[in-house]
Amino acid sequence: MPAAESLPLGAAAPHTLDPAILGEAADWLVLLQSGEASQADRDGLARWRALDPAHEAAWLRAEGLLRTFGQVPAPLGRSTLARLRRPGRRAAMGLGLIALLVPMAWLGGRRAPWPTWTADLSTETGQRKTVTLADGTLLHMNTRTAVDIAFDASARVLILRSGEILLTSPKDAANRALPPFEVRTAQGSLRPLGTHYAVRQMAEATRVSVFSGAVALRPAQGHPMVLRGGEQASFTARDISPVGEADPNAQLWGQGMLMAREMRLGALLDELGRYHRGMLRLDPAVEDLAVTGAFPLDDIPRSLSLLSQTLPVRLGGYPPYWITVDRAPDRRPDGAH
Structure with a gap:
């Protein structure tokens, strides 16, 4: 996707904004979208924006994402915002940045390249x-x-x-x-x-x-x-x-199948991601697991569900728009096939 389409409205490019400031902008975004923001909260946002030009640039990008959320399927938008509501500070920053990425990732899968x-x-x-x-x-x-x-x-x-x-x-x-x-x-x-x-x-x-x-x-x-x-x-x-x-x-893709023979899990998800309109995210802790099996290309969530039956991984996110593959908490990936 061209860079101009992947950027929300904003006065600065992504690499010029401090992730901490983006995290704060995401917190304000979540608060305003929660339905619980008071006039005092809105006044606080105005003061925060006026403190630093970088704050204003981050908020302009957040405003663009407010419009983007209107194009994301409603369950995904509501579920993401609900999960972000009032977490701890470190989690808020991490999840807030995910909130900035999810809509654009979903739209990226929907839009065909030039x-x-x-x-x-x-x-x-x-x-x-x-x-x-x-x-x-x-x-x-x-x-x-x-x-x-x-x-x-x-x-x-x-x-x-x-x-x-x-x-x-x-x-x-x-x-x-x-x-x-x-x-x-x-x-x-x-x-x-x-x-x-x-x-x-x-x-x-x-x-x-x-x-x-x-x-x-x-x-x-x-x-x-x-x-x-x-x-x-x-x-x-x-x-x-x-x-x-x-x-x-x-040539197997012509029959709607992908065959994995001791393939790295990271490489498998890269291939399956070509056929999936939503966002796939893989935990780096399990990306080197070896996978063997046959995976249908017409139903990527189903293909991913096969992984949890044979590997120490679990699926999460908000399928089919955003799917995560993480290490299962009670199983170790070392040596698993």
Whole structure:
């Protein structure tokens, strides 16, 4: 999400405001939204705002969040504020800052990035789509994916602007007088040679997994290389990574599943978070736990509930908008699988 959209109204950027002052602003926010604020409380807020320009900047941001809470589902807004009501000072600061983050995190999951809004074809968070292109190519689009299509008499070009796709070349492509098929990404391009393959646009690289046939990788400023069936590699604009074994998850998402084999819990939540519109928060104390299992992608709360059956973790928050995964208080994570 662009920075301008992730910032509430305020005179200062987040890094210029003291967290303690943000915590105080959050306390005032909670008090005013509790329905118990008196005129004396409102006068106290006015004095607090006048004490320091940083106080005023923090409150302007809080006012923006007051409007944001109006866009958050009512149960989440009410439950969050109720939990924040009159805790201890240290808890108030921590929970108050969470209150500043929850609405924007929820909205962030709801709003599609700019490439999605302007693309020829796109999917939203948690959505998958299958499209048959004009030449017979079968295109599967994963969550948060955007592509442009440019087919004419001289070229067949698919531009992956964001996300992940799974493609199957038409069986009779070799027998037809079709122009070359090319997939372009931010780092270069690739050409399939009668194949079934996946392409994922990462933050700074393109990852390609080939399941049958072959694919020619062409970094924008590097040397080309051909991947064969069962192989996987990533490339930047200049280099191609060492070739490895194709990750089954690069095509399992097309069936709505994610397979974990001794995967770090932190990495698992990163992947599941791609399909979840709300906010997922993981306790750092359990992020290195190893997870093995199959997880459905169409119901992330259900997938997370499976974790508590096999790992020393517990789920909390306000599902499905805000889900926390914490260490269970009566079990130790060391050595758990």
